[in-house]
Amino acid sequence: MCGLLAVWGRRLGLFLGLCFLVVPGVAGADELNAGDTAWMLTATALVLFMTLPGLALFYAGLVRAKNVLSVLMQCFVSACAMTIVWIGWGYSMAFDTTGMSEGTMNLNSFVGGLGKLFLSGVGADSMTGTIPETVFITFQMTFAIITPALIAGAFAERMKFSAMLLFSVMWSTIVYAPVCHMAWSGPGGFFWDLGVLDFAGGTVVHINAGVAALVAAIMIGKRRGFGQVPLPPHSLTITVIGASMLWVGWFGFNAGSALAANGSAGMAMLVTQVATATAALTWMAVEWIKHGKPSVLGIVTGAVAGLVAITPASGSVGPMGALAIGFVSGLCCFWGATTLKQKLGYDDSLDAFSVHGIGGIVGAILTGVFASESLGGLGLSKESIGAQLGAQSISVIFTIVYSGVLSFLILKIVDVLVGLRVNEDEESQGLDLALHSEQGYNMEL
Secondary structure, eight states: OHHHHHHHHHHHHHHHHHHHHHSTTSSOTTSOOHHHHHHHHHHHHHHHHIIIIIIHHHHHHHSOGGGHHHHHHHHHHHHHHHHHHIIIIIHHHHHOOTTOBTTBOSGGGTSOOSTTGGGTTOOTTOEETTEEHHHHHHHHHHHHHHHHHHHTTTSTTTBOHHHHHHHHHHHIIIIIHHHHHHHHSOTTSHHHHHTOOOSSOIIIIIIHHHHHHHHHHHHHOOOTTTTTSOOOOSOHHHHHHHHHHHHHHHHHHHHGGGSSSSHHHHHHHHHHHHHHHHHHHHHHHHHHHHHSSOOHHHHHHHHHHHHHHHTTTTTTOOHHHHHHHHHHHHHHHHHIIIIIHHHHOOOOTTOHIIIIIHHHHHHHHHHHHHTSGGGTOSOOSSSSHHHHHHHHHHHHHHHHHHHHHHHHHHHHHHHHHTOSBOOHHHHHHOHHHHHHSOOSOSSOO
């Protein structure tokens, strides 16, 4: 009797198992996966950690003591303001795919619809792949938070807080959300249909922000005393702490962009580490050879350059490609922060363009080379390296022009409305006291 029950028990188990295999939706792509969701919750927290406190401390250590609070405030308000922009209209403009069709170019190839304004239709049971849409929204929100905060490094110590806030809101709406849509919204998006490989934000975040930073630095003008008196960082200790937090948080940035706990996330994490270490050592070596001593500021800036450059490539290249990208980005970003900036004479206070703009361009272009399986990559989206380089180059050029022109126009509008720059007395006093009536340090540098 017991044997008969065991036989029928096994048969019943097999029958139920087959039922679950064939019932639609039981193991479908839109079923919640607890492992993927847990990873994406973690990755989201890591990316927010990049801005608060990572980027905030990285930038705060690089300015003079009388401007520390102003930089911290800019990063903090970005987290607050961009949250409201994102849930209000940014997410809809970036990821509403209404009217999109693969291979058909129309307005919706460049910007999303307004069907998800204020997250209309999004509920606790809404899904994006195997994770809740709410998690996807928040993950993408952290990218929207850090991108305008990166730009602040170019105009540190001299831009009005009101101007910075107004510019950030307008820029994230008019520039960031459309570029995000072109790259990541799916079939029908301009960059997507071109076959552009941008896994975690070479165009969307770094070239976009870097070009805007360069335009802002030129339009606002140089800091008082720039090129005449030293304007040294007040605390490299704080900068190193911030850079270390950026490095850790960047694993969420890149590996999280897989949107799942899978092999793609694992490879993205590995190549991120490899490229970052390589770029940091490259910058250190070049500086050591050129100036006779390696600097702390140099190695941490090189690390950030490597993080930037591997971002678009992190889902497409292997470890050897990461080595190459890290090496080239270390060289190019060092050249940008020293030779290029000196020759052109612009005052990019914290090297936002040199690191993010140039690093993003290097990474986006080299993705088209090292994604090739013949070079250890995970595969091109086009038929050859040449064709892939063509697609990557179009996306880079388009982003440079789009971000550059619109950033210029937005800054002009902001200047008319509230003025861009503080007056000479306020700049001399320091923005902490002049704009916030507070002081982070008792001494000024």
